Amino acid sequence: MQALAIETARLGRIYKPRRNERHDTKERVALSDVSLAVPRGELFGLLGPNGAGKTTLIKILTTLLAPSSGWAAVEGYDVHREPQFVRPCINMVSGGEASGYGLLTVRENLWMFAQFYGLSSSDANRRIAELLEIVKMSDRINTKSSQLSTGLRQKMNIARGFLTDPNVLFLDEPTLGLDVEASRDARNYIRRWVKEQATRTVLLTTHYMVEAEELCDRVAIINGGRVLACDTPQNLKRRLQREAIFHLEAAPLGAGDVAAIAALPGVSKASHQATGFGSSVELMLQEERVLGPVIGLLESRQIGLRTLTKREPTLEDVFVELVGRSMEEVEHG
Amino acid sequence: MNVREKWWLVFDIVLPLVGVCAYVFVYRANGAHPDLIGFVILGGAMSAYWMNVLWAMGNQLFWEKETGNLALYIMAPNSMMAILLGMALGGMATTTLRAASILAIGSLLFGVRFDVSNAAMLFVVFALALVALYGMGMMFASMFLLFGREGWHLVSLAQEPVFLLSGTFFPVRNFNFWVAAGASIIPLTLALDAIRQLTSSSGAALGFLDVGTEVAVLAGLSVVFLIAARFLLAQLERLAIAEGRLTESRA
Numbered sequence: 245m246q247a248l249a250i251e252t253a254r255l256g257r258i259y260k261p262r263r264n265e266r267h268d269t270k271e272r273v274a275l276s277d278v279s280l281a282v283p284r285g286e287l288f289g290l291l292g293p294n295g296a297g298k299t300t301l302i303k304i305l306t307t308l309l310a311p312s313s314g315w316a317a318v319e320g321y322d323v324h325r326e327p328q329f330v331r332p333c334i335n336m337v338s339g340g341e342a343s344g345y346g347l348l349t350v351r352e353n354l355w356m357f358a359q360f361y362g363l364s365s366s367d368a369n370r371r372i373a374e375l376l377e378i379v380k381m382s383d384r385i386n387t388k389s390s391q392l393s394t395g396l397r398q399k400m401n402i403a404r405g406f407l408t409d410p411n412v413l414f415l416d417e418p419t420l421g422l423d424v425e426a427s428r429d430a431r432n433y434i435r436r437w438v439k440e441q442a443t444r445t446v447l448l449t450t451h452y453m454v455e456a457e458e459l460c461d462r463v464a465i466i467n468g469g470r471v472l473a474c475d476t477p478q479n480l481k482r483r484l485q486r487e488a489i490f491h492l493e494a495a496p497l498g499a500g501d502v503a504a505i506a507a508l509p510g511v512s513k514a515s516h517q518a519t520g521f522g523s524s525v526e527l528m529l530q531e532e533r534v535l536g537p538v539i540g541l542l543e544s545r546q547i548g549l550r551t552l553t554k555r556e557p558t559l560e561d562v563f564v565e566l567v568g569r570s571m572e573e574v575e576h577g
Numbered sequence: 578m579n580v581r582e583k584w585w586l587v588f589d590i591v592l593p594l595v596g597v598c599a600y601v602f603v604y605r606a607n608g609a610h611p612d613l614i615g616f617v618i619l620g621g622a623m624s625a626y627w628m629n630v631l632w633a634m635g636n637q638l639f640w641e642k643e644t645g646n647l648a649l650y651i652m653a654p655n656s657m658m659a660i661l662l663g664m665a666l667g668g669m670a671t672t673t674l675r676a677a678s679i680l681a682i683g684s685l686l687f688g689v690r691f692d693v694s695n696a697a698m699l700f701v702v703f704a705l706a707l708v709a710l711y712g713m714g715m716m717f718a719s720m721f722l723l724f725g726r727e728g729w730h731l732v733s734l735a736q737e738p739v740f741l742l743s744g745t746f747f748p749v750r751n752f753n754f755w756v757a758a759g760a761s762i763i764p765l766t767l768a769l770d771a772i773r774q775l776t777s778s779s780g781a782a783l784g785f786l787d788v789g790t791e792v793a794v795l796a797g798l799s800v801v802f803l804i805a806a807r808f809l810l811a812q813l814e815r816l817a818i819a820e821g822r823l824t825e826s827r828a
Binding site for chain 1: 644648654821823
C-alpha cells in the first residue's frame with residue numbers, strides 16, 4: 245500500500261490571460277515549486293492568507309486543474325494523467341459553496357451525491373442519517389436546501405464530504421460560515437474521523453490560526469504560491485522560542501511612532517492595528533530587555549500605555565516572522 | 578415543471594398556450610384548413626422540448642459551474658455523459674408533462690382531433706426526435722461550458738430563428754426545398770413534419786419529405802449529436818481543466 249496519501253514535486257500553476265481579457269495581460273503565478281509529502285493518516289494543514297495558493301493546490305490535487313509544471317499524486321496516482329483512479333478515493337468540501345439543488349431536500353441532495361459514488365440507496369440513507377445526526381441537522385432532513393441558512397447549508401456540505409468515506413478528504417476552509425459552536429463540533433468530528441482509520445487522510449486549508457493549531461498534525465505555511473515552512477505546529481512555534489512576544493494596548497499611535505518602535509535595536513517586528521479608542525501593537529523582540537527602550541520611547545512621546553501582556557508565540561507570529569507582515573496585512577495588500 | 582413550485586405550472590403551461598392561441602386565431606381569421614390548427618398545437622407542444630433543450634440542457638453545465646456543482650460532478654468517479662444523460666432524462670420527463678398539457682388543453686379549447694395513421698411509427702419519430710434534440714442539447718452543454726455567460730446570448734439568438742426555420746407554427750414545406758433541407762439539421766424540423774404527417778389527414782400532402790426518409794435523417798442526427806456530445810465533452814473537460822475554467826466564475 246502506498247505510504248504517502250499526497251505527494252507533490254516542484255508543483256506550479258500559472259494562470260495565463262485569456263485572449264478576450266485585454267485588461268488583464270499579466271500572467272499570474274498562483275503556485276510555485278510546491279513540494280509536499282503527506283503520509284496516510286495525517287491531518288495536514290495549509291495555512292495562508294486569501295490568494296496564497298491554497299485553493300489552487302486543492303484544485304490540482306482534486307483533478308480539477310492541470311498543473312503548469314511539476315507533478316502531484318494522490319494515493320499514488322498522478323492527478324493529471326490518472327484522474328480516473330484518483331477520483332474514487334477523494335472528496336472535497338469548500339467553505340461557502342452552494343452545491344446541490346435548492347428544490348431538493350437535504351436528504352435528496354445528499355442521496356444524489358452518494359449515487360455518483362455508487363453507494364447503494366440503503367447505505368446512502370443510513371450514512372445520511374448518521375452524518376446529519378453528527379452535524380446536528382437530523383430535524384432538517386426533509387427541509388428543502390433553499391430554505392437552509394448559510395451555516396446549515398455548510399453543515400450539509402460537510403456531511404456530503406464525509407458521505408462517501410473517502411481515503412483522502414480535501415477541506416477548503418470548511419468552517420467558513422459556521423458559528424463558533426458548529427465550527428468546534430466540525431473540528432472535533434474531522435479529528436475523530438481521521439483518527440478512526442489509519443487509511444484516512446485530510447488536507448485542510450484555512451486562514452484561521454486556531455483551526456490549524458488545534459486540528460493539524462503538520463502545517464505548511466503558504467504565501468504567494470510558495471510553501472515557506474512545513475512542520476508540526478509545535479516545531480513551527482519553536483522557531484520563535486528565543487523571541488519575546490508582547491501585546492500592548494496604548495493611546496493612538498501614528499505611523500511615525502510605529503516606525504520609531506520598529507527601528508529600535510532588538511525589535512524584530514512591530515505590527516500595529518488601530519482599535520476603537522487607541523492602538524494595539526504586537527511586538528516581537530529579540531530579547532526581553534528590549535522592552536525597556538520601547539516603553540521609554542512611548543513615554544518620551546507621551547503615549548499612554550494601557551496594557552502590556554507577554555504571550556506564547558502562535559502560528560500567526562510564525563507567519564509574521566516568515567512573511568514580514570500579518571496575514572491580515574497581506575490580504576489587504 | 579415541479580409540483581414543489583406550483584407557480585411553475587402557470588409559467589410552463591399557461592404562458593406557452595397563450596402563444597399557441599395567437600397563431601390559432603390568425604389561422605382561423607384567415608379561414609385556413611382546420612388541420613393547420615392541429616399543426617400549431619403540435620408545434621406548441623414540441624417547442625416545449627426545444628425550449629428545454631436550449632435553456633435547461635444547453636446552459637446546464639454553465640449553471641452547474643456557477644452553483645459549484647460542476648466541480649463536484651467532474652470530481653465524482655463517473656462519466657459526465659452519464660450525468661448529462663440523467664439531466665436529459667429529467668428534462669424529457671418534466672417537458673413531456675408540459676407538452677402533453679399543451680396538447681390536451683389546446684385540443685380541448687379549439688376542438689382539434691388528431692387522426693393517427695401509424696401509432697408505432699409515430700412513437701419511433703417521437704422517440705428519435707427526443708434523442709436527437711437532447712443529443713444536440715448535450716452537445717450545446719459542452720460548448721456553452723466554455724462560452725460561459727456568452728452562451729446565454731447564443732441561446733437567446735437561437736430561440737426565435739429556430740421557431741421560424743423548424744416550422745413550429747406552419748408546415749416547413751412552405752420554404753423552398755434548400756431552406757427546408759438546411760433547417761432539417763434542427764431535429765425539431767423533421768420531427769414536427771413527420772408527426773404532422775402521421776396525425777392528420779392532410780399531413781402527407783403538406784409534408785416536406787416522406788416519413789421514412791425523415792425517420793432515417795432523425796436517426797442519423799441522433800447518432801451524430803450523441804457522438805459529437807461525447808467527443809466535445811471530453812475535449813472541453815480537458816481544456817477547462819487546463820485553463821482552470823471548471824470552478825471559476827469570470828465568464
